[in-house]
Amino acid sequence: MKVLFNDGHVGECPEELELRVLRHSAAHIMAQAVKRLYPDAHFAYGPATDEGFYYDIDIGDRTLSDEDLPAVEAEMQKIVGENLPFKVSSLLRTEAVRLMQERGEKYKAEHISDLPEDAVITFYQQGEYIDMCVGPHLTYTKALKSFKLTAVSGAYWKNNRENKMLTRLNGVAFRTKEELAEYERQAEEAKARDHRRIGKEMKLFMTDDLVGKGLPMFLPKGYAVWQQLEAYIKEKERMLGYQHVMTPCVGTVGLYETSGHWAHYKENMFPVMEVEDEKFVLRPMNCPHHMMIYANQRHSYRDLPLRIGEIAHDFRFEPSGTLKGIERGRHFCQNDAHLFVTPDQIRDEVGRVVDLIFDVYKDFGITDYRCVLSLRDPEDKVKYYQDDEMWTHAESALRAVLTELGVQFSEEIGEAAFYGPKLDVNVKPAVGAEYTLSTCQLDFCLPERFHLKYTDRDGTEKTPVVLHRAILGSLDRFMAYLIEETKGAFPVWLAPVQIKVLPVSEKSLDYAGKVYEELRRAHLRVELDERNEKIGYKIRSARQDDKVPYMVIIGEKESEEGKISVRDRATDRTATCLLESFVEKVREEIRNHR
Structure with missing residues (x-):
């Protein structure tokens, strides 16, 4: 992959830097897209990271949300399609501050002012957008082939809570569409496991x-x-x-x-x-x-x-x-x-x-x-x-x-x-x-x-x-x-509800209530599902939604024989046994933290 270095020459990018260059270039393209959509936006920091890239942006009184990301992403795709060349230049600190002030970039001007007086500031430009940066960058915007914006969050300017809270746009970029697809697969898995959703x-x-x-x-x-x-x-x-x-x-x-x-x-x-x-x-x-x-x-x-x-x-x-x-x-x-x-x-x-x-x-x-x-x-x-x-x-x-x-x-x-x-x-x-x-x-x-x-x-x-x-x-x-x-399927000793008693019908409700009381007196965390629903629905609800380790199913046969049928979440198998032996089995699992 060819890149533009800050001394103006174009050369091959070391393989270990490829993702960082892609992501840093994506941050600049994202900033350009935001500026086109929101002309009053001011930009703070916008680096590549180990996970992707972001840009901290001041959009005045406006608040961006995840719903705004598709529009920014679409504008980025448009900029990529324009195949704009990246160009590099440099200015002394005083001139660099003046340039950023003229362009209304107050955060950039402040950042440059924090640098040593003899600092030489490099800028990269694609189309109408110019940004201070040490590079390197892609040579043309079209080289960014695979990216996605992921989230909106907040960040204080200079990470100081006394300063203004800025909007942080987050994204990812990869070498190929296959790498992006794998990222999206992992993101879906992360969503399925997200403790906030499960909680x-x-x-x-x-x-x-x-x-x-x-x-x-x-x-x-x-x-x-x-x-x-x-x-x-x-x-x-x-x-x-x-x-x-x-x-x-x-x-x-x-x-x-x-x-x-x-x-x-x-x-x-x-x-x-x-x-x-x-x-x-x-x-x-x-x-x-x-x-x-x-x-x-x-x-x-x-x-x-x-x-x-x-x-x-x-x-x-x-x-x-x-x-x-x-x-x-x-x-x-x-x-x-x-x-x-x-x-x-x-x-x-x-x-x-x-x-x-x-x-x-x-x-x-x-x-x-x-x-x-x-x-x-x-x-x-x-x-x-x-x-x-x-x-x-x-x-x-x-x-x-x-x-x-x-x-x-x-x-x-x-x-x-x-x-x-x-x-x-x-x-x-x-x-x-x-x-x-x-x-x-x-x-x-x-x-x-x-x-x-x-x-x-x-x-x-x-x-x-x-x-x-x-x-x-x-x-x-x-x-x-x-x-x-x-994914919320805790082992029995940790599960918030260890056992759910599921009567098949009203006919078995009395015996189910007695089983529930016995389990409760055994100091087990148990619930009785008395809803007028089919037993299949109750089992799915207990297993998939509540992720209960054991479901005790009580029908007419169990009521007549004084036994219980136990469905194990781990194996999805059902076995009939005496209540006393089931209680001892669960207690043993709890004692051993199994």
Whole structure:
């Protein structure tokens, strides 16, 4: 594929850059189409990404929606058909600012003004549209053969919520129509698995803008799943010596100034609340509270390791364009814990955390994951707590422990927490990009900032080391992951409704009611379908819509014989048995998390 480089020459594009060039050129063509349709539009950033491309646009008081995408896409197709050549030129910064101001591109002018005074700005132009860009680009618009606009979202100018919210148009571009067709197939699969759609259909959770964007509410069936996850992980932790606590959802600004979060994280926190001359914020994480619990009493080396766990409610101000059901919200509940250890306990405690992660993954059948040692970027003087000696020690210690434990891992610069390196376990879901599910972070920083101490064997005071760890991550996000992996067909121990009793007719309703009561007294999550519908409809509804693991079918024969017929969702087979044996079978599955 031939491309136009920013020095004006045309050459072959390296294969690894082809998609990026296609997508970046598509962003320019999309901007040109938008400008033709909406002449008053102003453009901010419009890069290619690993997934496609987007452009952030200010269209004044107008609001675009997904319904507007076909018109923009049609105009893009028209521009492609015009086969406009891409041309490249360059200007000094002052001249470049003047050009953008003359064209009414206030965001581009501001962006150029942020660049060094001696910067030379390159521009690419196709037809009447001109845009600042480092390139390279296609040589002609007709070379863009396969693209699709996918969604409308929102984004703040310069990613700063104090700035104006812009409209973000998203799209994808590929080399061939076959690649686009495969993308669309995967998109349909993602739609079928989307936890937001399934959650609504199964009545698991809801959101409402009157409550607030990114603030999901769990309905009875969804909360039943949530409670099972909470009980499951708490029991695992109790068996390993964790002690569970409950701490407030708010803290003073001073608490986060002490921890360092105020300097490194306040842009992601909700605004300050002032009450009786005190300043409070909704907490974005729980470690400062747990530091204070440790500091509440004196500790000896004999007390360590001290493992404090909490299913904690946290709040983060995520941009509205990034919100996604219960996968990413402004309120969520972390499966959080902090382990206070001596330096010589680090290896064993990290090992126990790693074992717990893999034990949980085995229970849930999670096999597609990879481990990452996340390190700081030493050049980033803003994101990370500045203590080179501490960082060198912490990163070397965690690397050595993981190596000794035989954990296979890669290393990624710039992904550490602001206070220390971490092990991230990234899962690959059935659809979409991988993301971090579990983490274990090594922290020498916060114990120092909170002046935490323990009395060592020799009577001297030492500072403990803290392991921050989350196994399920947030229960909300983990539940979203499970919904999309299973398409809502939870295993019996997690299912919001484990059994549905389906009477064939009114004649078997009395016996069906007795079976329902027996199952309920056995502490199973059961529903009785008393609707005056045909049994085939009831079975399809229970299996396909409610995704119930077991359907107990009660007809005249079952009523007369005092038995039940059980239809298994997994096999779609029906077998007759005694109620007592069925109850024991289900209980065994629940006990084994099968």
